Amino acid sequence: MRITQGSWPEGLRGELIISAPDPSTLDGPHPFFGEGLTYRLSLQPGTFGAPSDRFAWRQRVIDSPSARLRAKRPDVFEATMIGVQSPFGVVNSANTAPLPWGDRLFTTWDVGRPTEIDPVTLGFLGEVGHRDQWQPFEVMPQPVLPLIMSTAHPVIDPDRDVMWTVNTLWGQLHVVRWDGEGPVQWWPIEGAIIPQSVHTITQTRNWIVVADCAFKVEPQVLSGGERTEPNNYGGPVYLIRKDALEATAPGQPVPCSAFELAPEMNHYYGVYDDSDGIQVLFEHTENSDIAMAQRPGDVDALGRPCDPALMGLYGFPMSPDRTTLVQFDPSTGKVTHRAESLDPQRLWTRQLNAMDWSTEGMSNPVSHHLVHQGWRPEAITQRLLALYGDRVDRTLWPEEETPPLVVTLERQDLTVTSEYELAMDDFPSSPIFVPRDPDAAGTSRYAGSDPGGHDGWVVVPIINDDGFRVEVFDAGDVGSGPVATLAEPGMKVPFILHSAWMLRAEPAQDRPRLRFADELARVGELPDDLARVAHEVAADLDEGVPIGR
Ligand SMILES: [Fe+2]
DSSP states (O other): OEEEEEOOOTTOOSEEEEEEEOGGGOOSSSTTOSOEEEEEEESSTTOTTOOTTBOOEEEEEOOOHHHHHHHHOGGGOEEETTEEEETTEEOOOOOSOEEEETTEEEEOOTTSOOEEEOTTTOOEEEESSOGGGSOOOOSSOOSSBOOOOOOSBOEEETTTTEEEEEOOBTTEEEEEEEOSSSOOEEEEEEEEEOSSBOSBEEEOSSEEEEEOBSOOOOHHHHTTOOOOSOOOSOEEEEEEEHHHHHTSOTTSOBOOEEEEEOSOEEEEEEOSOOTTOEEEEEEEOTTOEEEEEOOTTOBBTTSOBOOGGGTTOEEOOSSOOEEEEEEEETTTTEEEEEEEEEOTTTOOSEEEEEOOOSHHHHHSOOEEEEEEOOOOGGGOBHHHHHHHGGGSOGGGSOSSOOOOEEEEEETTTOOEEEEEEOOTTOEEOOOEEEESSSSOTTSOTTOOSSOSSSSEEEEEEEEOTTOOEEEEEETTOGGGOOSEEEEOTTOOOOOOOOEEEESOOOOOOOOOOOOGGGGOTTGGGSOHHHHHHHHHHHHHHHHTOOOOO
């Protein structure tokens, strides 16, 4: 990509990593279920093979066992509303969020194990933990591809240098801890039932926080049936002490503190420093439904036939974006709402956020950056409105469509401190925060000298039918508009999901990793021709044979 406007800020560096569903495998009814594809944009010109005035954009389909099996036998895979099934088991799409862990890079999926890829080549390295160390949700046979009910947003614990995630089974929550090489360990959490799903988890120094998330899967939807109920209006939030987990033998129950919170939750972020209480920022997704997708014959919120170009798009919010800062007190069970952001005139259809993920930034966050798509009645179907009924307050709907925005919230009181209006036909996607001087003396590697998310840049990938571009804003003043824009004539990028910033992309180090060849104990359950394919894929992975699409 090249600079098409402004000038590249001195000191902006690192890598923008983006997870997305591979459009060539998007043959199902839902836009989220293509196989994992990773993009990497280098934020310094002239690196990774780019000319000195260009920025390297690299992309690769994750050549996981799931993707390789499907590439060899696409005929036995079937896309449904909740994922891609096959006689091998269920595809781990690993397409949702990049998760850096120092110089290691993982990609995630709500219903699959985190997947490690090489930060430079973006090639598959291994899934986290042997299937026998997890508790697969196996209602249909999954001899080689287990379905693990996990989360798209595990967290890396900066004090312990471990990954925390979850494994839900028939609604029972288990917290999972992984040291980066050994077996995964899990603990059932006493009384912690997940009514819907766990898209996100978060943490403070001493606590793991798990909330029920608004993605409802009704059994009849698995076989193509209609949804009968909207997402739950609210749900439980569980707080689990890390030291209680570590003081308990894996597999044995651990207690928690349970709270109830509404409206619907999806993404949420704890303040790491909990010495003044346990504070969590919730990006509520009130009356939106990402599990429902537009299909032929749909009519939009204003009574117009839906645009065929939007087929498959998920259900946009029918209520304005609500962001809250909530404090939990496990000793009294008290929930205190400390701050709220809500603006029915302007803040609609929050896409994703950017924040300072360094330990210092998470401990004392200053700014929370968001992109919003604006009020978009074209992306709300009458089916969706009928399902949600009188939960939707239509008097809050703006008179006309509103523009997409890049917005900065002050993290302590959630006031809007700065906002920038994009063009009506822009589709801003997952932004990242890049500190001004990362790896500064005396800080952790991902922190700048003034951590918190305000000193540095907000980098926003923007999808537009006229071409893809990347806008760079000053994190302290997004309202003054982009300081630089990257684009490339004719470059189009389809629907993307989360992004993350990495300080640098270094080749992955050799270390013990799970081999697919070691997960074939049940290959004999497959018909001979499919068993042969599974063995071929295991050999291809061991020998580094390209996926061969
Ligand atoms: Fe997410």
